Each structure stands twice: as structure tokens, then as C-alpha cells.
Amino acid sequence: MASLAILDAERGHPDATITRFGDALWWTATTATTVGYGDLYPVTTEGRLVAAALMLAGIALIGVITATFASWLIDRVQEIEDTARTASEHDVQQLAAQIAHLQETVEELRGRG
Secondary structure (H helix, E strand, O other), X not given: OHHHHHHHHHOOOOOOOOOOHHHHHHHHHHHHXXXXXXXXXXXXXXXXXXXXXXXXXXXHHHHHHHHHHHHHHHHHHHHHHHHXXXXXXXXXXXXXXXXXXXXXXXXXXXXXX
């Protein structure tokens, strides 16, 4: 959409650097990914408005992808920590039961002696 919009805005302007659809696709790709080589750029007001909208959309898209990956990664780490914590709690409970049993055994042996 941005490629078509920029081509429509720029085509026919005497100073335009974006005059073919291939140029528009390249400009859109470099602008949306914030690379912006500077070889192609809008010269009309309409083209610059399209550029501003595309820049915002590109930054938002990268932000959403990054946030989604970070959220997924945090969830995985949390699952691992929860599993480890559950195992540790189970081990502590078993040790507490063994200590209680040993205490009972010691008390019984003291009572016999």
C-alpha cells in the first residue's frame, strides 16, 4: 500500500527520485525497516506524509515483534523456574518428613534406654 501511495504521490514530479514501482518497493522496504539508505526519498508533501506514516508503522511493527518475542521468552523462563521451584519444594517436604521420622525414632530410642 505504501509503495503504491508513494509512487502515486511522487510520479510526475520533476525532482522525484521514486518514479517506478520497483523504486517504490525498494523505498518502502528500506523505510519500513528504518534502514533508509537515502538513495530514494520523497520530495512532495504527500510523499512525505506517506513516509511519516510508513516510518511510524515500521517502528510499531518492529516494537510489536520484539515485545511478542520478549513475552514468549519470559513465559518460557517462568515455566522453567516454576518447574524447578516445584521440584525444590517437593524435596524440602520429603526432607522435613524424613527429619520428623528421625526425631520420632530418636525419641523412641531414648525412651527405651
